[in-house]
Structure formats: structure tokens, C-alpha cells
Amino acid sequence: MMAVAFLGLGNMGGPMAANLVKAGEKVLGYDPVPEAAASAAEAGVSIVDSPAAAVAEAQVVLTMLPSGKHVLDLYRDIVALAQPDTLFLDCSTIEVADARAAAELAVAAGHQAVDAPVSGGVVGAAAGTLTFMVGGRSEAFIAAEPYLHRMGAKFVHCGDSGAGQAAKICNNMILGVSMIAVSEAFALGQALGLTDQALFDVASTASGQCWALTTNCPVPGPVPASPANRGYQGGFASGLMLKDLRLSQAAAEAADVRTALGKHATDRYAEFVAEDGPGRDFSAIVTTLRENGTA
Ligand code: NAD
Numbered sequence: 363m364m365a366v367a368f369l370g371l372g373n374m375g376g377p378m379a380a381n382l383v384k385a386g387e388k389v390l391g392y393d394p395v396p397e398a399a400a401s402a403a404e405a406g407v408s409i410v411d412s413p414a415a416a417v418a419e420a421q422v423v424l425t426m427l428p429s430g431k432h433v434l435d436l437y438r439d440i441v442a443l444a445q446p447d448t449l450f451l452d453c454s455t456i457e458v459a460d461a462r463a464a465a466e467l468a469v470a471a472g473h474q475a476v477d478a479p480v481s482g483g484v485v486g487a488a489a490g491t492l493t494f495m496v497g498g499r500s501e502a503f504i505a506a507e508p509y510l511h512r513m514g515a516k517f518v519h520c521g522d523s524g525a526g527q528a529a530k531i532c533n534n535m536i537l538g539v540s541m542i543a544v545s546e547a548f549a550l551g552q553a554l555g556l557t558d559q560a561l562f563d564v565a566s567t568a569s570g571q572c573w574a575l576t577t578n579c580p581v582p583g584p585v586p587a588s589p590a591n592r593g594y595q596g597g598f599a600s601g602l603m604l605k606d607l608r609l610s611q612a613a614a615e616a617a618d619v620r621t622a623l624g625k626h627a628t629d630r631y632a633e634f635v636a637e638d639g640p641g642r643d644f645s646a647i648v649t650t651l652r653e654n655g656t657a
Contacts, residue, residue, distance in 0.1 A: 364445075365390045366509065367416035367423045369436060370454070371402040374480070375426030377488040378453070378513045380405035385512040390416040414443050422449045422509055430460025437464050441471035449505050450475040453494070455606060458524040458531070458613050465498065465523035474502040477523060478510060479530040483598055491515040495533075497525035531613055534606035538627040538644070541574040541603075545648035548581050552652060558583055580645035589643035600647065601640025604631040 368379040371393035382389050383406035391407035392415070393399045399409045410416045417423055417440045427433050433452055441450070450468040452461065452475075461477040468475035476498030486492045492514035496503050503519045510517045520529045547570065551561040562584035566576050578597065579585035589597035607628040614621040634647050 364421040365419050367420035370426040371398045374487045376402045379407045381490045381513050392416045417444045425452045427454045430456035433464050437467045446472050448473045453478050455479045458527045461527040462524040476502045476506050477526040495526040495529040531610040535610040535624045538607045539623045540572045544574045545580050545651045549651040580648035594642040594646035597643030600644040603644040604635050
């Protein structure tokens with residue numbers, strides 16, 4: 363039985379690899395951090411001692427890594443070691459240009475490649491309900507689908523190489539901007555004497571409604587499941603939001619597109635992360651807006 367090589371068994375990769383094991387795949391995993399490797403081993407992943415050892419027997423190479431540099435460095439090391447026509451499936455969130463460069467490396471070595479960044483966070487990774495935004499040729503997308511199906515609930519083929527990353531950063535730019543807009547509205551509403559519930563009851567059923575308000579409401583109360591009700595723990599970390607906003611701005615600069623609100627959101631999240639640290643849910647930005655009225 364050919365295996366799936368899974369490189370990067372961190373917060374996201376660990377549970378994604380576990381879901382492949384649950385679906386009956388033989389998964390050969392590698393991560394340089396012993397704790398990450400050990401917890402994947404508990405979920406049934408066979409841990410090997412190098413990326414090369416994982417790739418040699420695999421028909422699919424999955425990566426879930428921190429940055430484009432990690433992905434490119436690794437691809438440079440392993441594309442020549444893989445079996446011919448291996449599917450390289452990178453699920454990391456990285457720059458569009460890096461995703462295209464990674465796919466070119468894989469294709470030039472005789473393989474198929476897709477970028478397939480995800481939305482759904484650690485909870486979606488564990489539950490197998492991730493959404494994948496996929497970039498690559500149609501044949502590669504079709505080859506990737508069964509594996510994506512085992513780790514997620516929804517897949518959109520967005521176009522050629524890099525299109526998955528493009529969709530991901532455009533979506534998250536909307537999210538960063540809309541979270542600031544919703545947070546400013548709660549700050550202004552409070553100053554004008556509105557209760558949070560009254561503003562929510564109107565805006566959530568009127569033209570102000572959006573995911574940042576109705577699912578991830580930044581103030582405690584109106585949406586009991588939102589991270590605001592648990593001290594902003596366990597959501598989408600503001601450090602990751604900042605990473606994605608920076609990727610959107612790098613892409614906007616490269617494409618010579620003016621994204622003024624995206625830039626503003628990037629600056630605000632950079633300030634917020636510098637003050638608050640990267641760990642709390644990104645909706646915690648409302649706390650600074652209410653304290654000093656900036657943004
Ligand atoms: P993480 O830091 O928990 O995991 C990354 C893992 O990659 C680490 O365990 C690290 O040791 C490992 N690694 C580094 N170099 C490696 C190499 N050469 N070979 C094998 N493993 C290597 O990060 P994460 O939260 O799992 O995020 C991974 C990617 O998913 C990032 O690109 C992130 O932006 C994206 N993402 C994260 C979330 C989330 O909620 N955490 C949501 C969507 C997308």
C-alpha cells in the first residue's frame with residue numbers, strides 16, 4: 363500500500379493527519395518538534411526520522427507548514443526523491459508567489475501539485491470539517507479530492523496554481539476589515555448609550571450582518587459560542603489574522619492593487635498584536651477600540 367507523507371504535524375497538521383489515519387490511509391509523518399511527532403504517533407501516524415524517509419514510499423506528499431520559506435526549502439530537498447507523478451498537496455497558508463514557485467518545482471520534477479489552504483481552524487481540522495481552497499490544474503484537483511474529502515467538508519477549485527492562496531487571503535482580508543468595522547460599531551454604539559444586545563438584534567438582521575457579527579461576535583452576550591464569552595481563548599488567533607493580512611498586502615503590492623482598508627486593517631492588527639500578544643482571538647481587538655477609540 364502506497365502511503366501519504368505528512369510533513370508538519372503541528373496544531374493543524376496533527377489532527378488532519380489523524381483523520382487520514384482514521385479513513386484507513388497509511389500515513390508516514392515527520393515533524394522536527396518531538397512533541398508534535400509524539401502526539402501524531404498517538405493518533406496512529408507512523409513517524410519517520412526525515413522528510414526523505416516519508417516521501418520515498420508515498421504517492422501523496424502533504425505539507426502543513428508555517429511559511430512559504432518552509433515550503434520552498436522543503437520542496438527543494440524532496441521533489442527529486444519522490445516517486446514519479448507524486449501528488450504534492452500544500453495546505454499551508456503562504457504567499458501566492460511562493461505557492462506558484464512551489465508548484466513549479468514539483469511539476470518540473472515530474473509531479474502534480476496543488477495549493478490547498480484551509481479555513482476552519484484547529485476545531486475544523488479535528489472534526490474533519492475544513493474548507494479547502496484549491497489552486498492547480500484540473501487533473502491535480504481531481505487527484506487531490508479524495509484526500510481533501512477525508513480531512514474536510516468543502517472544496518472549491520479556484521483556478522490554477524496560487525488561486526487557492528489568493529482566495530484564502532482575499533477572504534481573510536474581508537474578515538479582518540469586517541471585524542474592525544463591527545468592533546468600531548460596538549464602540550460607537552456603547553458611547554451613544556446602545557446596549558450590545560440592541561445593536562446586535564438590529565444589525566444581525568439588517569444590512570450590517572456578516573460573519574464577524576453573527577458568528578464571531580466580538581462582545582460577550584449576543585452569540586454565546588463566540589470567543590468573546592470565554593476570554594477570547596480558543597478562536598482564530600490575532601497573530602494568524604495578522605499573518606494573513608500581511609500576505610494580502612504583499613500580494614496587493616505585487617499586483618499593484620490599492621487595498622486601503624486591507625492596509626489599515628493590517629496596521630491596526632500589527633499594533634494590536636504588539637500590545638496584546640498574538641494568542642487571543644482576533645475579535646479581542648474590540649477591547650482596545652473601546653478603551654481608546656482609535657482605529
Ligand atoms: P504550527 O506551528 O502548529 O505547525 C507547523 C508545524 O510545522 C510545526 O510543528 C513545525 O515543527 C513543523 N515544521 C517546520 N518545518 C518543518 C519541516 N521542514 N518538515 C516538517 N515539519 C516542519 O502551525 P499550525 O497552526 O498548524 O499552522 C500551519 C499552517 O496552517 C500555517 O501556514 C497557518 O497559517 C495555517 N492555518 C492555521 C490555522 C490555525 O487556526 N492554526 C487556520 C488556518 C490555516
